[in-house]
Amino acid sequence: MVRLVLPEVKRPDTVDELTTLVKAQKNEDAITRIGDLKLENDHLVVGSTAYALRENGFKGLLSELGMPFGYAASIPNDLLYDSVNRLCKTYGDTEVMLRTQNGELRGVLSPNYVPLDTDVLASRLSETSKLGLVPARIYYDGDSLSVSLTTEKAVHAKDVGDITKVGVSLETSDVNMYPLSAGAYLYRLICTNGAVVPAQMGGGVSFSQKKVNPDTVWNLFDEGYQRILTTMSKIDSEFLIHLENTKVSAADFVKAKDKLSKFASGREVARILKGMETELLESGTDYNFYDIYNTVTSAARDHSSMYVAKSLERAAGELLFAYGTEKN
Numbered sequence: 001m002v003r004l005v006l007p008e009v010k011r012p013d014t015v016d017e018l019t020t021l022v023k024a025q026k027n028e029d030a031i032t033r034i035g036d037l038k039l040e041n042d043h044l045v046v047g048s049t050a051y052a053l054r055e056n057g058f059k060g061l062l063s064e065l066g067m068p069f070g071y072a073a074s075i076p077n078d079l080l081y082d083s084v085n086r087l088c089k090t091y092g093d094t095e096v097m098l099r100t101q102n103g104e105l106r107g108v109l110s111p112n113y114v115p116l117d118t119d120v121l122a123s124r125l126s127e128t129s130k131l132g133l134v135p136a137r138i139y140y141d142g143d144s145l146s147v148s149l150t151t152e153k154a155v156h157a158k159d160v161g162d163i164t165k166v167g168v169s170l171e172t173s174d175v176n177m178y179p180l181s182a183g184a185y186l187y188r189l190i191c192t193n194g195a196v197v198p199a200q201m202g203g204g205v206s207f208s209q210k211k212v213n214p215d216t217v218w219n220l221f222d223e224g225y226q227r228i229l230t231t232m233s234k235i236d237s238e239f240l241i242h243l244e245n246t247k248v249s250a251a252d253f254v255k256a257k258d259k260l261s262k263f264a265s266g267r268e269v270a271r272i273l274k275g276m277e278t279e280l281l282e283s284g285t286d287y288n289f290y291d292i293y294n295t296v297t298s299a300a301r302d303h304s305s306m307y308v309a310k311s312l313e314r315a316a317g318e319l320l321f322a323y324g325t326e327k328n
Contacts, residue, residue, distance in 0.1 A: 010142075115214070
């Protein structure tokens with residue numbers, strides 16, 4: 001496998017800190033023919049220029065060539081280089097946009113890519129403070145951005161002492177890793193862990209970079225996440241009490257785990273859930289719902305990969321919806 005550059009995930013505490021980080025990045029774009037590309041010595045060579053490969057950039061190139069990333073990672077380097085370069089010649093006249101920075105390939109995109117980029121989302125976050133929103137969690141890896149914000153509204157489950165804040169999670173990417181999207185967010189203060197809940201519960205909006213009007217999309221996006229906040233403001237303490245009092249048997253957990261895998265795929269999600277299943281079956285003791293929630297969301301909070309962290313937060317949200325909306 002070629003050596004890939006893995007940008008560090010930054011977790012600024014404030015919007016101002018995030019804005020400083022984003023401003024330090026600059027998209028350098030060029031349109032080129034796939035036939036003019038060559039993979040050589042862990043770099044993508046374009047004419048006389050060689051670019052180191054970020055993971056997203058290499059995945060984007062493979063996607064254009066129709067080669068699965070898993071397959072590319074499994075074959076010897078000499079075969080990988082030969083296959084990629086042959087495919088580049090095959091797709092010769094097809095044009096792509098290369099997004100680079102400081103000698104690194106960040107993304108391989110369509111020439112018709114509509115920029116719904118991290119700098120625009122970051123610049124609009126100052127407006128969220130006017131809605132009383134404050135950051136709970138920010139992930140930024142130089143290519144993609146996810147910001148989860150909460151309102152001042154705190155839902156108190158007085159019977160069990162749980163306090164949760166409601167909010168919204170906003171995402172976009174410079175390299176088409178994520179669409180511009182907003183989802184409902186729950187942030188549990190006792191463990192400072194959050195979950196992105198599914199659209200069936202809190203609403204959600206998403207915009208593809210291939211199918212939007214750049215002149216109107218951001219206003220539609222603002223309206224969409226404000227609708228989510230209105231929906232989330234209706235969550236009451238009975239919902240949290242129900243979750244706290246929900247017991248999960250081994251059989252129930254196995255069914256929930258299998259269902260969850262359809263919504264939140266990934267090795268880390270599977271590993272965590274498999275470990276919990278084994279422990280549950282061996283102990284013979286029912287889980288409390290929050291035993292599961294806290295295990296998944298704690299892993300999300302501490303994970304070094306933004307992609308895995310967000311998958312785990314969505315997994316926790318799917319579990320929360322599944323158990324929070326069922327009736328005893």
